[in-house]
Amino acid sequence: MxxxxxxxxxxxxxxxxxxxxxxxxxxxxxxxxxxxxxxxxxxxxxxxxxxxxxxxxxxxxxxxxxxxxxxxxxxxxxxxxxxxxxxxxxxxxxxxxxxxxxxxxxxxxxxxxxxxxxxxxxxxxxxxxxxxxxxxxxxxxxxxxxxxxxxxxxxxxxxxxxxxxxxxxxxxxxxxxxxxxxxxxxxxxxxxxxxxxxxxxxxxxxxxxxxxxxxxxxxxxxxxxxxxxxxxxxxxxxxxxxxxxxxxxxxxxxxxxxxxxxxxxxxxxxxxxxxxxxxxxxxxxxxxxxxxxxxxxxxxxxxxxxQPTQLFIGLVQDYDEKTQIATIEQRNYFENGTEVEVFSPNGEIKTFTVNDMKDLEGIDTPIARHPKQILKIKIPFGVEPYAMLRKR
Incomplete structure (x- = not known):
């Protein structure tokens, strides 16, 4: 091979x-x-x-x-x-x-x-x-x-x-x-x-x-x-x-x-x-x-x-299967309502729409605008560490 x-x-x-x-x-x-x-x-x-x-x-x-x-x-x-x-x-x-x-x-x-x-x-x-x-x-x-x-x-x-x-x-x-x-x-x-x-x-x-x-x-x-x-x-x-x-x-x-x-x-x-x-x-x-x-x-x-793009918006750090909450590190601007593609190391691609985003203190954060900010996002399916979020 x-x-x-x-x-x-x-x-x-x-x-x-x-x-x-x-x-x-x-x-x-x-x-x-x-x-x-x-x-x-x-x-x-x-x-x-x-x-x-x-x-x-x-x-x-x-x-x-x-x-x-x-x-x-x-x-x-x-x-x-x-x-x-x-x-x-x-x-x-x-x-x-x-x-x-x-x-x-x-x-x-x-x-x-x-x-x-x-x-x-x-x-x-x-x-x-x-x-x-x-x-x-x-x-x-x-x-x-x-x-x-x-x-x-x-x-x-x-x-x-x-x-x-x-x-x-x-x-x-x-x-x-x-x-x-x-x-x-x-x-x-x-x-x-x-x-x-x-x-x-x-x-x-x-x-x-x-x-x-x-x-x-x-x-x-x-x-x-x-x-x-x-x-x-x-x-x-x-x-x-x-x-x-x-x-x-x-x-x-x-x-x-x-x-x-x-x-x-x-x-x-x-x-x-x-x-x-x-x-x-x-x-x-x-x-x-x-x-x-x-x-x-x-x-x-x-x-x-x-030809720079800003599609890459976050890197997954962790995922709680019980709450369906992912911990991510923000990489580019996005906000609630953004349609997102989850791109995983196993090659699988799934999509969801961001509608529940909070900072580490549990405060609602409708807009992610701070580079490398750690955020909690609800994702309705399991994601693995190092999976990437990108705008669809």
Missing amino acids: VELLAPAGDLEKLKIALMYGADAVFIGGQNFSLRARASNFTLDDILDATTFAHERNKKVYVTTNIIPHNEDMDGLIEYLKALEQRNVDAIISASPFIIDMAIKHTSLEVHLSTQQSASNAESVNFWHQKGIKRIVLARELDKHQIRKLKKKTDADLEVFIHGGMCMSYSGRCSLSNNMTDRDANRGGCAHSCRWNYDLTVKGESVSDLSFSMSSKDLEALEQIPHLIDSGVSSLKIEGRMKSLHYIATVVSTYRKLIDEYEKAHEIKNFKPYMIDLQKAENRLASHGYLEGLPGVEQQLYNQRSE
Whole structure:
């Protein structure tokens, strides 16, 4: 069976990703990781993460994927040994030195990061012969190239199926370095390609329109059957800095699609899955390189890239079956009379209308307007912890 791999920016997101259907998660520690602005995991957090995952027969991979400078190398071997002691299932690395140290000094499984842009069988087999079990392929391959490549290697292959795309070869862009002194290869990318730019000649504007250089996000629902049939080992969702609702929605959607295909060997209708993905906060999306070299329609240029939603209104903490009262943490504005969809880790979706809402002091609260306020709401059916409430 193919693995569904999800991002996790903190321990709560890790639990959500695994509960909503991921087989494994990738996380960043506080050292040697590319997402400097994510709530990266301490070593104690990593132990909590692996304990939670392994109790559910799931896996945790830790990114050690920076391209390090000399000053970044202090404590590397000690850190790798600490990850080994915390039973992480693999590290994801791009630096040959970090890879070499992990293989020499630990028994850690090593996966090659997409930062190495492995895009041909010769490159994949080179790294595989060095002791790397899994290769995360470059995002710049189409689905036919992936299938042909897999026939020429015994290495496990991991392919990105959802999330942000780099306007350069992944991680090899220096726009952020030059414009903000933030190194994209050491966790500081400022996403300069997504900024709006003016076209000028000798300092004079020649257009009323600004433009950006970024691409649409990747969304590969329709390509999943082909990738599974190609023998890919892992399908990867990007987005360690995304919201709980985004992670739950995207993971659950791909989980259901993968399960349907592995059971029936066909997907009769992709539309319900596409509708579900649109409920998550998202940017405009396309198939990236998976259907061949991207054209104009895969780029953003002067289009607005963000499509934020406020559908996610609450996270269930507890439920009393006798009183039918759920304790929830509010996430977006809603009020009595709102029709609500309960989205559960088991994939079940039920609806009800909010008509009885109180705060912790038992005071009627007809409007929920305070972020993360704890509320008591009557729900006429059982709900489980970590179920999500969203406007219908």
